Amino acid sequence: MGAQAKLGAFRLPPLPTIGEIIKLFGLRAQKQLSQNFLLDLRLTDKIVRKTGNLKNAHVYEVGPGPGGITRSILNAEVANLLVVEKDTRFIPGLQMLSDAAPGKLRIVHGDVLTFKLEKAFPEHLQRKWEDDPPSVYIIGNLPFSVSTPLIIKWLENISKRDGPFIYGRTQMTLTFQKEVAERLTANTGSKQRSRLSIMAQYLCKVQHSFTIPGRAFVPKPEVDVGVVHFTPLVQPLINQPFKLVEKVVQSTFQFRRKYCHHGIGILFPQADRSKNTEKMLMLADVDPTLRPAQLSILHFKNLCDVYRKMCDEDPNLFTYNFRDELRQNKSKKRVKDTDGDND
Template sequence: MSASGKLASFRLPPLPTVGELIKLYNLRAEKQLSQNFLLDLRLTDKIVRQAGNLRDAHVCEVGPGPGGLTRSILNAGAGDLVVVEKDTRFIPGLKLLSEAAPGRLRIVHGDILTYRMDRGFPVNISKPWEEDPPNLHIIGNLPFSVSTPLIIKWMENIANRTGPFAYGRTRLTLTFQKERLTASTGSKQRSRLSIMAQYLCTVHNCFTIPGRAFVPKPEVDVGVVHFTPLVQPQIQQPFKLVERVVRNIFQFRRKYCHKGVEKLFPAACRIELTQEMMQKADVDPTLRPTELTLPQFRALVNAYAHLCAYEPSLLSYEYREELRMKHLESQGKTPMDTHMEKSTSTPPSPLQPC
């Protein structure tokens, strides 16, 4: 069979359109779940092309919804597609696709934040981290509500080579609020998320989808982003430590970067340790968080790691917990008075003297 004939054999038989399925099952995008449907199959085909050659590939699609992107993945020749969908309303339409592509589509009714993708595919597709990526792809039109926690979870998986990255340097092709992940130094869109993604991956902004292409129309345009994990991350420190420094710096994104650095340290030694960390990193404390380069973030993280090596209790310090305790004191209360309230929050960790 010719190459064109083989590709044609992957294509789905005639089916109701995505729009017809939405009407058939009375599906509406739920605003509280920040769902936005993409009905134009030319656009979903274009998204899938950014992932590369999917012929006989293993693919996990996140939040397939009514199945527009799912159709494009199957038509591209994916041999094993797992779709993870939390919303029960979409399952009947996905089952229709599964019947049209026998043996190629598996449906998981569950939450992608808890789904064990490291158990979803055969072990023999794994590739050593230093080699080319495995024949496994993650593709998804992500709801905005889940995109940030999901990307942070996946970046931690990359750092630890767990989850979908237990198979090797698994590639991702995802939709995001435009420029949130690819923003460069000095850009207004520069954020905690862009730093965390860029220190661990090669991140490529493929193309932009105008908001009007979605139903309902989101308030912003959407970028299609392709990630390939780096063999060596650009910051050689534990993920939690990197995330802690970056998160603190960006919590005051309009102020000088030293403001966020200060909140890494208890009040008793805040000024002294902030000055020591900034000097050790050789970073101008009057730069804004968006103006910091990746090498500067690396220097700051390394400087913080150096301080924590001498004073491990710094790692358990939380500025918000210190504020909460001060608020209780101002009201004449003790932590015991609010025991029931504390039982639902993270308990404070004791600090050794600075």
């Protein structure tokens, strides 16, 4: 049995190091794409360990680059690994890994922001939302420039249970600038508490797994990097459409240093702003002199529930944008000033 188990265990054959692959294919991290390579396989192994038990799992890796994390995933005995890479320069190095792991690695040249994952894995992997998470995982050392828009996109997918979450509560392990990682996991009242904290935590259990020092990357970024693990919740803590929650949270944090009533006020047209802000805060039982970072997810749940009722009563309210009103008022003022000059 022991010999058979050993035969069954998969390890990649000896390959050039990631550093050698970078030299071999003349790869340079592109600053405008905010690329940073992680060369230390002990750290890439640690990222993969923090993801969970990947034996026989199906994994989607975003932005594999020269393939450091890719190697660690393949060595974790996965059933199947799909990598999506936008930069064609990395494809030959990844192809070398694919040749070394026959039938395990699929390489797609594409953009993670637009790639559709719905049909990437077999249907039999799908689980009911209430069940344990499926054997499908997302892992990525993301370029800093796409990490925030991508996590917002995936959080919206979680709220709709589509995209990568058509399989169930797919878990994600992703890298972010340390500051962004701290925002994603920040507690009520902390300095890092932000829009990202609420948007991530109302939909997921979010854990800051560990921090990787900037010096571990090539080229060395000016910041350290946080590894964050996301497990979608069975029940979201706010039961409203994603776009509505996003609008309430974004508006509230618009003036993060001021009392929360300032940000909440911009949800309403100026004519009735003060009356509606007061009504919303009172019905949601939120103290208007709390600052945005002091609001708990329960506060935001109440605010979103009340705002939804107000939008149902006034169908034009949800499409109202305070910036549009500001622009209109400015252009009216310009027209008025010009008319005054002509008199």
